[in-house]
Amino acid sequence: MGKALRKEKRAEKWEKAISNLSTYATCAPGPISYINEKEAESTVTIFGSLEFSLEVMPMDSKRLFIALAALSWAEPVPEACLEAIWSVLGDENLFSLTSRKLTEGSLLMEVEPNSLYQVHDMVSLYLDSKTNESVKTLLNDSNAEKMAFISPWLFIFGKETVKRISEQNIELSLSLLEEKQAVIILEAINQALEASMSISEYEASRAGFCKMLGPEIANLMSGSQDLIAVSSVAITNIFTNADYSEYLLSLETVGAIEKLANIIENCEEPLNQTNAFTVLAKLAEFGNQGTTVEVLQRIPMCKLADLLSPRAEEWHDTVCATLMSLIKAGKSKAVEKMFDFEVDRSLIKLLETGSDIAQNHAIVILKAFYELGGSANGSLQPSTLNLLPWQARLRLEKFVLIDQNTLSSPKPQTFEDVLHKLLDSNEKLVLEATQHLIQIIDEVEESRIRDMILRSPLVERLSELLQNGQSDQNSVRSESAFILMKLASSGGEPCIKKFLEHDIITELIKMMQCKIPELQDSAYTALHHMLFSNGGNLVLTQILQTGLIERLVHSMESKSVKDILEVGNKMCLERLFSLQVVEKLVKIEKGTGGSGEYVVSFLKGISKSKHLTTAERKVAKQQVVRKVKATFKGHKFETRVLAALDDCISEGSKGKRLQ
Structure with a gap:
């Protein structure tokens, strides 16, 4: 091909040659230096040249290269997958040395050092001819443990034909329930899923594994504590809410609640504890009342509180998800038990000393606590509240102040009076009106008050005040954003729908891009609370569908992107x-x-x-x-x-x- 095209300048000839490269690969003459070698008569094709190159490679590198034929090379493959394949073939400590020989020979390319690998299209084409040999090496000729380990990796990253074979191996091994193999498969599933290249790839693989694991889950949960522990990790990674509902009865039938509670009590490994907690909480969430009561009786709440230690931040998101599921299932009964074990105090400690992520988890859980259990236990004091970040104060203050003795305020003005002032052009009257509005909006959860506000021109007027670009009106704009924030927090979805009618979200994002820090902060705070309100999904949809995300990327250090x-x-x-x-x-x-x-x-x-x-x-x-x-x-x-x-x-x- 090279000789034929050496002086060719017509683009169409080059394009034709490139498109037909796979054909030439099997019949074009190889390098002349090879043809003179008697032992390399097969090298008169490009594929033959690859064969010749492999002959002079170390045996380990050659075996690894042929084994790579089982993989799909349509996309780059993570290094963890290549390491998994090599662990079936040889000493794990020799992986770097073995793979380096392939990269030095251009048979394997590092897309990112120690991360992703790719092969040239021509090499991929050659590997297609070695698929059967690779399957024989990795699956057919391997012992039961090695086959159990590599099958989940091949199910995610293998060629379609290899995926089907791997799926059959996994299903057979799980149904036979040879415990050692089952543990190896489940551990490999968890490792391989975490090596997924994207959320969409993860989701597709998760669904496939769930199809294999679901029907066997009751048998797996009937095994030893080691098998139950690794099964709970797999369930946590693989099951969706719908899957918990589907397999709930079979899990209850084999006594999964008692067994998982024993795992938590007898195991000191946080990974196993947190995953067992997750499964228990999901059983409570999707089970009937009897299931919820049994879970609340058996779950070791003291261990759950221990995992909220500031030193155990790695497990906080899982623990907080568990608490939310238990609260959703057991409501006030669950909260009451959590108060008994001082879970709320552990959360308040996180608010005071934890990272911003830990603080966020604590705010969400405490809000749910106090909404269901009230603040009668007195764990959240005004003095504590004053030490918290502003996000926590705004979301928790009403639970602290609800039982406090306060001086009776003067009789508030009627809504009509306040609205009349707000519609005035006098800045002083408008600011005075916003202060009176706060008292009215605090009662907006009452449907009568909310309907009165939504029927009025209040939201339309607040939208107009947000748009006022005069520098002497900054206080009015800031107060308007605050009123909108309070409306969103108390009024929920009906108020959010009204905001969308008047393009409030766009106006707040414009404010976030101005050069005045006070206005930037006011606008961000308002938008933040709208996103986290009951109608936040409507706000999110508008931001994503109308291109507003482009503006948010450049606003307020992209805080709103983090909120989204x-x-x-x-x-x-x-x-x-x-x-x-x-x-x-x-x-x-x-x-x-x-x-x-x-x-x-x-x-x-x-x-x-x-x-x-x-x-x-x-x-x-x-x-x-x-x-x-x-x-x-x-x-x-x-x-x-x-x-x-x-x-x-x-x-x-x-x-x-x-x-």
């Missing part, structure tokens, strides 16, 4: 990725000194997400890191920003570092 990640679901996260929000944040980093603040904020938003499991958060964070690495490659701030990401991910995770 916290309240959004997996589809929302994928949408942010598709809008290249991470790449836009990197661009801001490049222009502002590269402290890592913006991309770290994005990671923290993922950490706070209410709709992602722990494993899904890990996969999403890895996806962010890959995007940042690719966008920052070779830039002068690359090392600094990656170090900031490293610190963020390592915080609270037993000191593990990014490679």
Whole structure:
């Protein structure tokens, strides 16, 4: 081909040659230096040249290369998968040396050092011819334990034909319930899922594993404590709410509640404890009243409180999700038991000393506590409240003040009087009206008051006041944002719908982009509370569908992007990725000194997400890191920003570092 095209300048000839490369690969003459070798008569094709190259390679590297034929190379493959394959073939300590021989020979390419690998299209084409040989080596000729270990990896990253074989192996092993193999398979499933390249890939693999695991879950939960412990980890990573509902009866039938409670009491490993807690809480959430009562009676609440220690931050998101499920299921009875074990005091301690992510978890749980259990226990005192961050004060203050003796205030003016002042052009009257409005809005949860407000021109007037661009009207704009925030917090979805009619969200985002810190903060605070209100999903939808996310990326250190990640679901996260929000944040980093603040904020938003499991958060964070690495490659701030990401991910995770 090279000789034929050496002097060819017509583009169509080159394009035709490239498109037909797979055909030429099997019949084009190989390098002339090979043809003279008697033992290399087969090298008169390009594929033959590959065979010749393999002959002179160390045996270990050759075996690894052929084994890679089982993988699909349509997308880059994570290093963890290659390590898993090599562990079936040889000494794990020799993986780096063995794989390096393949990269030196251009048979394997590092897309990212110690992270992702790819092969050239021509090599991929050659490997297609070795698929059967690879399957024989990895599955057919391996012992039962090695086959159990590698099958989940091949189910996620293998070719379609290999996936089907792996699926059959997993189903057979789980149905036979040879305990050692079952434990190996479940552990490998958890490891392979965490190596997923994206949330969408994770979701597809999760659904596949659930189909295999679900029908066998009762048998697995009837095994030893080791098998029950690793099964609870797999259930946590694989089951959705619908799956818990589907397999609830079979889990109850085999006494899963008692067995999981025993795991928590007898095991000192936090990973096993937290996953057992998660499954118990989900059984309570989706079971009947009898199931909920049994879970609340058996669950070791003291162990749950211990895991809220500031030193155990790695487990806080799982523990808080468990608490929310128990509260949802047991309501005031669950809260009462949590008060008995001083879980609320542990949460208040997190508010005072924990990281911002830990504080966020604590605020959400405490709010649910006090809504169901009241503040009669007195654990949250006004003196404590004053020490908390403003987000906590705003969301918890009413539970502290509800029983406090306060001086009776003068008789409030009627709503009509207040509205009349608000419609006036006099700034003093408008500000006076906003103060009176606060007292009225505090009662907006009452349907009569809410309907009266929604029928009035109040929201329309507040929208107009937000738009006032005169510098002497800043106080009015700030107070208007505050009133809207209070309305969203108390009035919920009906008020949010009214806001959308008058384009309030757009106006708040415009305020966030102004140059006045007071207005920026007021607008962000209002939008923050709208996102976290009962109608927050409507706000989120408008932001994503109308292109407002572009503006938010450049506003207030992208705090609202972090909020969106916290309240959004997996589809929302994928949408942010598709809008290249991470790449836009990197661009801001490049222009502002590269402290890592913006991309770290994005990671923290993922950490706070209410709709992602722990494993899904890990996969999403890895996806962010890959995007940042690719966008920052070779830039002068690359090392600094990656170090900031490293610190963020390592915080609270037993000191593990990014490679």
